[in-house]
Amino acid sequence: xxxxxxxxSLPSPDKLPKRKSSAFPVSISTLLxxxxxxxxxxxxxxxxxxxxxxxxxxxxxxxxxxxxSFSNIxxxxxxxxxxxxxxxxxxxxxxxxHCGNSSVIQTISIFNRMKRSETVPDxxxxxxxxxxxxxxxxxxxGKAIHGSVVRYGVEADIFVRTSLIDLYGKCRQIVCxxxxxxxxxxxxxxxxTAMIVGYLTFGDLVAARKMFDEMPYRNLASWNAMMxxxxxxxxxxxxxxxxxxxxxRNVVSFTSLIDGxxxxxxxxxxxxxxxxxxxxxxxxxxxxxxxxxQNGQPHMxxxxxxxxxxxxxxxxxxVLVSLMSACSQVGSLELAKWIDSYVTQSLIDLxxxxxNAALIDMNAKCGNMERASHLFEDMPQRDLxxxxxMIQGLxxxxxxxLAVHLFDRMLDEGLTPDNVAFTVVLTxxxxxxxxxxxxxxxxxxxxDFSIVPSPDxxxxxxxxxxxxxxxxxxxxxxxxxxxxxxxxxWGALLGACRLHGNIEIGEVVAGRLFELxxxxxxxxxxxxxxxxxxxxxxxxxxxxxxxxxxxxxKIPGCSWI
DNA sequence: TTAGGGTTAG
Numbered sequence: 001x002x003x004x005x006x007x008x009s010l011p012s013p014d015k016l017p018k019r020k021s022s023a024f025p026v027s028i029s030t031l032l033x034x035x036x037x038x039x040x041x042x043x044x045x046x047x048x049x050x051x052x053x054x055x056x057x058x059x060x061x062x063x064x065x066x067x068x069s070f071s072n073i074x075x076x077x078x079x080x081x082x083x084x085x086x087x088x089x090x091x092x093x094x095x096x097x098h099c100g101n102s103s104v105i106q107t108i109s110i111f112n113r114m115k116r117s118e119t120v121p122d123x124x125x126x127x128x129x130x131x132x133x134x135x136x137x138x139x140x141x142g143k144a145i146h147g148s149v150v151r152y153g154v155e156a157d158i159f160v161r162t163s164l165i166d167l168y169g170k171c172r173q174i175v176c177x178x179x180x181x182x183x184x185x186x187x188x189x190x191x192x193t194a195m196i197v198g199y200l201t202f203g204d205l206v207a208a209r210k211m212f213d214e215m216p217y218r219n220l221a222s223w224n225a226m227m228x229x230x231x232x233x234x235x236x237x238x239x240x241x242x243x244x245x246x247x248x249r250n251v252v253s254f255t256s257l258i259d260g261x262x263x264x265x266x267x268x269x270x271x272x273x274x275x276x277x278x279x280x281x282x283x284x285x286x287x288x289x290x291x292x293x294q295n296g297q298p299h300m301x302x303x304x305x306x307x308x309x310x311x312x313x314x315x316x317x318x319v320l321v322s323l324m325s326a327c328s329q330v331g332s333l334e335l336a337k338w339i340d341s342y343v344t345q346s347l348i349d350l351x352x353x354x355x356n357a358a359l360i361d362m363n364a365k366c367g368n369m370e371r372a373s374h375l376f377e378d379m380p381q382r383d384l385x386x387x388x389x390m391i392q393g394l395x396x397x398x399x400x401x402l403a404v405h406l407f408d409r410m411l412d413e414g415l416t417p418d419n420v421a422f423t424v425v426l427t428x429x430x431x432x433x434x435x436x437x438x439x440x441x442x443x444x445x446x447x448d449f450s451i452v453p454s455p456d457x458x459x460x461x462x463x464x465x466x467x468x469x470x471x472x473x474x475x476x477x478x479x480x481x482x483x484x485x486x487x488x489x490w491g492a493l494l495g496a497c498r499l500h501g502n503i504e505i506g507e508v509v510a511g512r513l514f515e516l517x518x519x520x521x522x523x524x525x526x527x528x529x530x531x532x533x534x535x536x537x538x539x540x541x542x543x544x545x546x547x548x549x550x551x552x553x554k555i556p557g558c559s560w561i
Numbered sequence: 562t563t564a565g566g567g568t569t570a571g
Contacts, residue, residue: 029563061564089564096566127566162567193568224569231570256570283571290571318571 028053032062038070045079054079057087064090068097086117092124099132104141107132111145123154130163139171158184162191169198189215193222200229224252231260251277255284262291267300286318293326301326302335317348317355324358328365336366357385364393384415388424395424400432407441419451426460430467438464455481459489466496471505487516494526498533506530514546521547521554 028051031044045063053059060083067076076097080090091114098107111129114121126149133142146164149155161184168177177198184191192215199208212218212226223246230239243249243257254277261270274280274288285308292301305323308315315323320343327335343350343359350356356375363372376382376390387410394403407425410417417425422445429438442461445451453461458481465474474493478485490513497506510527517523524547531539547554 058563065565092565122565124565131567157566159567164567166568188567190568195568197568219568221569226569228569250569252570254570259571281570286571316571322571 028059029062032059032066035066038072038075041066041070041072041075054082055084057083057090060086061089061093064093064097068093068101071101073097073101086119088119088122088124091117091119092122092128095125095132096128099128100135104132104136104138108141108145121148121152121154123157123160126154126157127159127163130160130167134163134167134170137171139167139173142167142171156185158186158188158191162188162194165191165194165198169194169201172202174198174202174204189217189219189222192216193219193225196222196229197225200225200232203233205229205233205235220246220248220250220253223248224250224256227253228256231256231263234264236260236264236266251279251281251284254279255281255287258284259287259291262287262295265295267291267295267297280313282313282316282319285313286316286322289319289326290322293322293329296329298326298329302330315346317352320346320348321354321358324362328358328362331366333366333368336362336368340368340371353383357383357389360386361389361393364389365396367393367397369393369397369399382410382413382415384410384418384421387415388421391421391428392424395428395431398431400428400434403428404432404434404437417445417449419445419454419457422449422451423454423456423460426457426464430460430464433464433468435464435468435470455483455486455489458483458485459492462489463492463496466493467499469496469500471496471500471502475505475509487513487520490516491523494523498526498530501530501533503530503534503536518550519552521552524552525554 028044028047031047032041035041035044041063048054048056048059048063060079063079064076067073067079076094080086080094083090086094091110095107095110095114098110107129111121111125114125126145129145130142130149133139133145146167149160149164154160161180164180165177168174168180177195181187181191181195192211196208196211196215199205199211208226208229212222215222223242227239227242227246230236230242239257239260243253246253254273258270258273258277261267261273270288270291274284277284285304289301289304289308292298292304301322305315305319305326308319320339324336324339324343327339340359340363343355348355350359356379360372360375363369363375372390372393376386379386387406391403391406391410394400394406404425407417407421407428410421422441425441426438429435429441438461442453442457445453445457458477462474462478465471465477471493474496478489478493481489490509494506494509494513497503497509506527510523513520513523524543528540528543531537531543
């Protein structure tokens with residue numbers, strides 16, 4: 001109907017505007033602008049080859065810039081390498097692509113190739129070249145590049161100077177940074193911000209704030225940089241004040257503060273801000289999930305992850321590592337299996353040390369020792385963290401002897417155990433009742449590794465001795481501690497007294513615990529159970545009376561015999 | 562002839 005009537009009124013072909021005769025380079029340029037994926041780029045590249053315009057610097061530059069935006073520097077380099085006489089634009093674009101995507105060594109080698117060709121570097125060459133050094137804190141290379149900046153006479157450029165400030169600042173060479181800053185002919189908010197970041201990296205919060213107050217104009221990055229400075233030094237109040245003063249905020253402002261609250265353990269404020277945030281990217285979700293996981297609320301971490309998943313936000317390695325850590329705490333084998341298969345099927349690089357470590361830890365703690373061992377043995381080089389995960393997993397699931405053997409293998413492999421490793425192995429000894437081995441490690445820790453035993457280590461030893469019935473030895477160990485024993489050590493001994501029905505020591509230990517934590521119902525329950533086991537019901541009722549007197553509420557789950 | 566750079570978050 002209308003289609004036909006409209007098509008019949010279409011202009012005849014000869015009335016259409018004529019195409020330009022030099023259409024094809026323009027059309028490739030247009031095609032390039034429309035590229036949304038690497039696949040699109042490959043198609044346009046085929047056109048470039050087919051039409052024989054591989055030497056067209058303008059087109060190839062457009063192509064390389066697009067490759068850069070997809071972070072596909074390999075493709076960019078291969079196309080670049082086929083250009084026989086690349087101009088300055090091409091060289092600069094390739095260098096910019098390498099910066100942040102490959103090592104500083106590779107980036108500098110392109111720069112050296114450029115100098116060997118007949119192209120003279122210009123002011124556009126240096127910012128990304130310097131940034132490549134700054135990314136890796138390569139100050140030696142950076143200083144050499146600074147020499148080239150002077151040699152090629154581009155040190156007056158504001159972009160070049162700002163990258164130098166950033167480089168020196170990030171490398172904690174604050175005097176050099178300031179020298180570059182003071183010598184500038186003109187400055188803008190980016191140069192000021194780079195200098196502020198320099199002071200913050202150096203740890204001089206006061207100088208950073210002074211610059212922030214003095215700078216003539218600030219942009220969002222300046223505000224965020226200053227706020228993150230406060231967060232870095234744990235000054236949440238100043239950070240919040242700055243956040244409230246900001247007239248404009250972006251996802252970085254919200255996420256940094258959410259993360260600050262989470263790291264300080266204030267999950268209520270973190271959650272509130274997360275809910276108020278108009279934009280949430282993966283980093284915001286990650287901050288919240290990590291926060292819940294690290295603050296002993298693993299179930300909340302899992303819940304938030306499921307919310308994120310339901311909103312079709314793809315988790316990255318940070319989120320998955322936090323989720324795995326939450327799962328380790330929950331100890332759910334079912335969840336562990338789901339996460340494991342999710343991670344394995346995702347594009348997350350499992351060879352990244354922290355991802356692999358989290359996977360091992362999760363599987364070990366959730367009881368999938370077979371999978372954990374597999375991942376562990378497949379590591380090219382086992383580290384202390386993964387050894388500890390394995391030892392802890394074995395010990396938690398009743399393989400105390402294997403756990404101890406693994407600790408010895410770790411020593412044979414030449415790794416140096418730290419205080420955490422000793423806590424883990426002492427706990428393993430305690431679970432498996434390996435008194436002799438426990439003593440051996442406890443002494444070795446002090447004598448061979450010069451580690452001063454912490455209250456945790458003593459608590460492990462007390463638990464070990466107590467469980468094996470050596471209550472007096474355990475009591476003497478606590479009494480001989482050079483540091484004040486914490487409730488955990490006394491609690492372990494009280495548990496042992498209950499286990500072995502020792503009223504005499506139990507009463508003394510309970511007395512100390514009632515002083516240390518008068519409101520912990522568990523201690524009263526344990527003492528009362530010790531009396532009950534000996535049929536001393538009068539004493540049982542005395543303990544209950546004492547509890548009532550002190551207003552101690554019985555925790556559900558604690559059993560009265 | 563056309564084109565290009567530096568600062569803020571886990």
